[in-house]
Amino acid sequence: MSRILDHARRELDEFGPVKFNIMRVIEESGVSKSSVYHHFGGRDGVISAVEVQRLIDERMANNALLAQILASVNSGEECLDVIEAGLRAASNATGRKNRSHRIAIVAAAQHIPVLTESLAQESRIADIALTEMLNGARDRGLINPTESVEDIARYMATMFIGRSALDTFESEEFDAAWIRMSMGVLRGFLQPSPSKKSEN
Amino acid sequence: MSRILDHARRELDEFGPVKFNIMRVIEESGVSKSSVYHHFGGRDGVISAVEVQRLIDERMANNALLAQILASVNSGEECLDVIEAGLRAASNATGRKNRSHRIAIVAAAQHIPVLTESLAQESRIADIALTEMLNGARDRGLINPTESVEDIARYMATMFIGRSALDTFESEEFDAAWIRMSMGVLRGFLQPSPSKKSEN
CATH class of the missing domain: 1.10.357 (Tetracycline Repressor; domain 2)
Incomplete structure (x- = not known):
C-alpha cells in the first residue's frame, strides 16, 4: 500500500484536496482499484492516509x-x-x-x-x-x-x-x-x- | 435557529443520520432553506449542530x-x-x-x-x-x-x-x-x- 500512498501524496501536492483525482492515482500507481477501496474505503480515505503519513x-x-x-x-x-x-x-x-x-x-x-x-x-x-x-x-x-x-x-x-x-x-x-x-x-x-x- | 434544531433532533432520533432528510426538517420547522444553509452549510452541518447540542x-x-x-x-x-x-x-x-x-x-x-x-x-x-x-x-x-x-x-x-x-x-x-x-x-x-x- 505504500506505492499508492507515494502517488497519492504527489497528486495531493500538485492538485490539492479538491482536485485530487483518485482514478489518476490508481492508474499511475498500478495498484488495483478494488484493493484501494478495500483498504481505504475510497477517495477520502486515501487522502486521510496521506495526512496520517505526513x-x-x-x-x-x-x-x-x-x-x-x-x-x-x-x-x-x-x-x-x-x-x-x-x-x-x-x-x-x-x-x-x-x-x-x-x-x-x-x-x-x-x-x-x-x-x-x-x-x-x-x-x-x-x-x-x-x-x-x-x-x-x-x-x-x-x-x-x-x-x-x-x-x-x-x-x-x-x-x-x-x-x-x-x-x-x-x-x-x-x-x-x-x-x-x-x-x-x-x-x-x-x-x-x-x-x-x-x-x- | 433553535426551532430548526428541535426538528432536526426529532428527525435524527426517528430516522438516524443516514436517512436524515434535511428537506423534511426544513419544511416541518418552517425556517427558510437559505437561512439553514447560511448558518449550517447544509445537511451535515445541521446534524453536527444537533450533536453539539446533545x-x-x-x-x-x-x-x-x-x-x-x-x-x-x-x-x-x-x-x-x-x-x-x-x-x-x-x-x-x-x-x-x-x-x-x-x-x-x-x-x-x-x-x-x-x-x-x-x-x-x-x-x-x-x-x-x-x-x-x-x-x-x-x-x-x-x-x-x-x-x-x-x-x-x-x-x-x-x-x-x-x-x-x-x-x-x-x-x-x-x-x-x-x-x-x-x-x-x-x-x-x-x-x-x-x-x-x-x-x-
Whole structure:
C-alpha cells in the first residue's frame, strides 16, 4: 500500500484536496482499484492516509530535533527549559492550526481501520522515542523520575493533546497558564537535577 | 435557529443520520432553506449542530450530578475520591466511545463558524460550572488550591480531553496509569484537607 500512498501524496501536492483525482492515482500507481477501496474505503480515505503519513513524518522529525537538543544539555533544569521553549513555540496560530488539523485527521481516521492502526502505530513510535530520550536524561543523572519513564512519556502525550481544548478560546492568557501549570506537573514527575556542568 | 434544531433532533432520533432528510426538517420547522444553509452549510452541518447540542445537554447533566455529590462530602479527600470514581467510571468502552464521538463532533464543527462558537460557549459554561464547584469546596475548607480556581478548572478540562490520546491503545493498564498520575496532579493543585467531619 505504500506505492499508492507515494502517488497519492504527489497528486495531493500538485492538485490539492479538491482536485485530487483518485482514478489518476490508481492508474499511475498500478495498484488495483478494488484493493484501494478495500483498504481505504475510497477517495477520502486515501487522502486521510496521506495526512496520517505526513503526521508521522513530522512527528519523527520533531523527535529527532528534540533528541539532538537534549543530548547537548547538561542539567535537568536545562532539559525543562528546552521542553518549555517547545511548548511556547507552539503557542501561536500555527500551533493552534496544527492541533486542529491533527484532530481533523484523527476524526477522519476513526472509521477507517487501516488508518486507526497507523495512528496507533504512530503514537507508539512517538511514545517510544520520548521514552528513550527520558531514559537517556535519567542515565546521565539529569532527571530523577518519580514514575516509570514509559508512563511519563505517555502522560506527556495526553497533556499535549489536551492543550487543544484551549485553542477554541484563542487566549494567550489561558495558554500561558496551561504552560506554567504543565511545567509544574512535569517538574513533579521528572524531578530535574539542579544546574551543574557535565562531568563527561 | 433553535426551532430548526428541535426538528432536526426529532428527525435524527426517528430516522438516524443516514436517512436524515434535511428537506423534511426544513419544511416541518418552517425556517427558510437559505437561512439553514447560511448558518449550517447544509445537511451535515445541521446534524453536527444537533450533536453539539446533545454534548452541551450531557455536560450540563454531568455537572449538575457532580455538584450534588460534592455538596454532600465533608473532606478534601472525599472530594478527590468522587473525582477518581468519575474517572474510573469513564474507563470502559462506553467512555472511550464517548471521547471518540466528541472528537468527531469537534472536528466536524471546525469549519462551521456557528458550531465552533457553540462549542466554545459549551467549554466556557462547563469551565464556569467546575470553577463554581471548586470555589464551593474551597470556601468550605475542603481544598486549598495552589493556583487560581479558574486556571485549575480549565486545566482539568485539558486533562480530560488529553485522555483520548490513550484510547487508541485500548489498554486498561495505560488508562489506570493515567488515572493514578492525574490524581497526583490534581492532589498537587487542589491540596485537599484531610478527612474530618463537617462543622456545620
